[in-house]
Amino acid sequence: MKSIRLFSLLALTIIVLTSCETSYRFTINTPKKAVLNDKITISLKEENNQSFEKALFFVNGKEVSAQNNSFTLDTKDYGVGKQMISAMVYYGEGKTKRVNNSVEVFSNIPYQAYTYKIINSYPHDGNAFTQGLEYHNGFLYESTGRKGQSTIRKVELKTGKVVQKIDIDERYFGEGMTIYDNKVYFLTWKANKGFIYDLETFKKEKEFAYGRSKEGWGLTHSENELIKSDGTNRIWFLDATTQKEKRSIQAYNHKQKIPKLNELEYINGKIYANYWQKPLIAIINPENGIVEGIANLTGLIKEMRKTQTLKEDDVLNGIAYDKENNRLFVTGKNWKKLYEIELIKQQ
Template structure:
């Protein structure tokens, strides 16, 4: 399992917090009681009302994140992360609403994956890689840094730049993904992203972010876009109007994982870089649970060492070859790898 490697990779990214409780509109001594303090996926949530003054309670109804639940509820089809339990308590002549915040963690320890390097290819050492993706066999790349950000189509075998446009000087390029012949490219702090025609690189439109304030990584499952913003949240976007239609939160059995960066959709899972870590998480997109960890740290020693060399960033899946291509910011190589559960 290589648990030590798992903790080395994730320890500084885990922010654990205890379940907290607030009582909205609280006018009595009532409060919500949960069966356990720490909740995990699959646990049975048992709810009751603490009633120390023995008030006459006529009826109680519960909700979890706005959806009605019974006082006994199995957490088997729930997205991980922060949840709000509310209880509407009917006291006869008045009604009181109570609330309690809880967190739901994943119920498995992530598996550790090893990898084999299949091929090594040249990569532009000046490219501050932010997004990497194959589309119809062609490799596309988005790079960052102000006055240096680009959108490119690249021959992955030779490193030759086949098509290139530069972003405006005030835009810091971030992740990209391609769906239905359209490239979706994020910028970092400007609060906007761009949509291009994949064949001409003509800009089709600009879109604004919603609840997510920054742009980091983006991928798609063929129908929905998934966008990270540097927190533990991954937002689901409608590709037609780019509106946010919800989010998942990425958790292990220990706590949340922030700093999610570049992402790639690979065979039903989200693979995500953690910024400033040379590792990749394998995430269940239905729950947000981390199912696997890949430590790519040794790859950094295989590239040319220079002052501008930065962390691993860039994941691209080649569906025909069934391999993953990874690189980093200002790396002079792209590595084609195969991963295996250890």
């Protein structure tokens, strides 16, 4: 009988404590969607009208100032993409509760659609599983993937001849590469590390670890930053000297996010990015993530199929730019041709 009473008392205590705890229900009020340059009022509400001591607000993990349990989020300060809103609420006797929500910010302008025309075509190694492509001092530099087949190579543009090559350790699945300050920066896929090579000798000099971006996909550079994709819609900016991640943007147009960004090229202040498994290139503003243009290269797939049977993985991947002569080159995984193309605005 005593055990039954003890059990009943324990159960009642649990119910009372649980009831006290759940009497506090907090909600962050924010619209689910917004457009860039909108100013959004975000507030905290206690659903049962219970009083609480204070609340600290955070946007993407960084504290923001607030008054009267609300603040204004100016979307132009954060760019497009899903912005994470959270609050740490202090209530009761030293109790705290974290509450989360988000707002998805879309571009405030429609993107420019592009088609293309072929200017030239050149031979390309049909066994090169292209992951990175760059034009430098009259040559193409290319990284290829798959374990046991990953390479970095220097290639003659007009002949497709490989004039210099190193094989990557078979433990690694090679991904994107870029040339910066006479060094080749090279990514691996899931090993969470990249390598740095001397441009002239291809001798490995250093390796670096990724940060919050867990995978390596595409790589390019601006004047002072390395620019990296990780297979999502997010693009990361790395300090060129330390290879540490500094910031990131999310690629969005006025309708949707652009996922699976792959090979990258930085051209005249914009980021050009392949979509994985789609014959499209997004043109992205590096400051705010807005997809300002989309080039549809579906016709290149049809062109390739005239002379080559393409397998499922033989997708468009590889963008290189000759700044001096304003030439844009594209190719694909295991393609036997590399194309010089001109992008044309569609009306």
